[in-house]
Amino acid sequence: MTRARILRLGLLALAVLVLGWFALRPAAIPVDTVTVGRGPVVDVIEAEGRTRLVDRYLITAPIAGQARRQLLEVGDPVEVDQVLVVLDPLPAPALDARARAEAQSRADAASSRLRGAGEDLGAAQAAAEQAASELARLEALGEQSLVARDLVDKARTAARRADREVASARFRQATARHELEGARAALALGSRSASDAPAMELAAPVAGVVLRRYYESSRPVQAGDPLLEIGDPAGMEVEVDVLSADAVRLRDGMAVELHRWGDAEPLLGRVRRVEPAGFTKVSALGVEEQRVWVIVEITSGRERWRRLGDAYRVNAHFALESRTDVMRIPGSALFRDEDGGWAVFRVQGGQVSLAPVERGLQGGSWVEVLDGLAEGDTIVVHPDRALADGSRVRVR
Known part of the structure; x- marks a missing residue:
């Protein structure tokens, strides 16, 4: 066999080995990445709440009587001492x-x-x-x-x-x-529907609007029956139910932002009271939770939230701690390593390497990084379970 033939056979075998290696090696895993940068991190407790009037008044019947037809509609304004309900004596039973x-x-x-x-x-x-x-x-x-x-x-x-x-x-x-x-x-x-005795008039104790009416047409009422509910919409607050574990971290006077109330710009408020007694609530998943009512006072101007009504839904953000300029990464990039610590996958040259990190303040979707990464590093977010140290990746 000549030297030229041997050389050709050797090159052919080498090409077959190279092709086999490319064919058998694992394919690159597509990943999403983000660059490590700096920015604010705020530790926030988020919870749903609802508005309520600070002062509301329930007008009830002081005696049994015949309530005349209610002409006020829900939302109608009322003045102090305005007659809200008129009670007539109960009519005598008709005679056959x-x-x-x-x-x-x-x-x-x-x-x-x-x-x-x-x-x-x-x-x-x-x-x-x-x-x-x-x-x-x-x-x-x-x-x-x-x-x-x-x-x-x-x-x-x-x-x-x-x-x-x-x-x-x-x-x-x-x-x-x-x-x-x-x-x-x-x-x-017994021959007519009502007596000629004078009627009893129930007047408004404060100025406000009608929140709810419990009857419309004339009907007999008993002592203590609710007739009308009124309140002052200018005195509005927010009640938020939070987990008891989060309630112990809240303090009176703490700043609050109210989101998803109907405008992109949040309303400002502050914690007025954290109630000392909790209650049990079943979550949407069927889990019993101990929750606590937190009362929030709205500090933004009345002209901004004038159209807010009673029992409107809002989303409250309680800012516990904030840092303005720190190195941060998305919380979705973190996972537990084999030693039980926190780690991320760092992307370098088409491969990923396991990088243990020390995290600091966590708030919202961001986590402060104290050690383990440098500004400008590229890391994987939402890492796949198939990823391992040294895996080939392809950035999507």
Whole structure:
């Protein structure tokens, strides 16, 4: 075999080996990358909240009555001492034909008794006059000793009895008159829908707007029934429920930003109170969570949030700590290495290398890097599970 032939066979074998190596080596993994830079990192607690009025007033019925039709609509303004609700006395039950006939009979009987009492009074008065005249005659004769003394005493007793009969007849007449009035009132009230008694008016304690009305058409109400709810929209605050583990990190007076309230520019506020008692709430995943109400006072001007109403949804951002100019990377680039520490994949020459990092403040989607990277390094975000130290990559 000549040297030239040997050389050709060697080159052919080398080409086959090179082609086989390219064919069998792992393909480059597509990755997304970002450059390590500097910027602010803010530790923020985010939670959903809702607006509420600081002062709201519930108008209730102080007594049982018939509420007149409500003419105020939700959102209507009201002034101090403006009449909001008018209560009439409850109407008497209507009488059917038999009950009305019975009531008419009772009224007629009461009228007859009144006339009879009047006649009894007249007779008693006549008898009293007769007894008084007889007593005067006998007393005159007794002074002349023309009649016995016991006759005079009997006449005096008869006169007193006659006076008592007159008084008793007057009482019976008054009783009959009241019975007649009661029978006529029952007959009259049972024949119409309402009495003529004056109405009770419930006035507004403060100026504001109508938030809710509990009835519209006229209807009977009982004492304590809610009728109308009013409040002042200028006094608005936000209630936010946060996890109890986050609530212990909040302080009164802490700055708050309110996002997603209807405008791109957030509203400013501050924590007014962290309530001391928590409550249990079931999350969307069915997990029981202990949460705490945090009350936020809106500090932005009223003209900015004038269109906000009661129970509107907002997103509250509580700024716990912030650093303005630090080296930072996206939190999605970090993962746990085999030693349990934090690491990232650094891209160099089409390959990735494992780079342990020491992280600092974390807030939002950013993490402060204290050690392990340099400004300008390229790292992988959202690393794939197939990535390992030395893997070939292709930047998408």
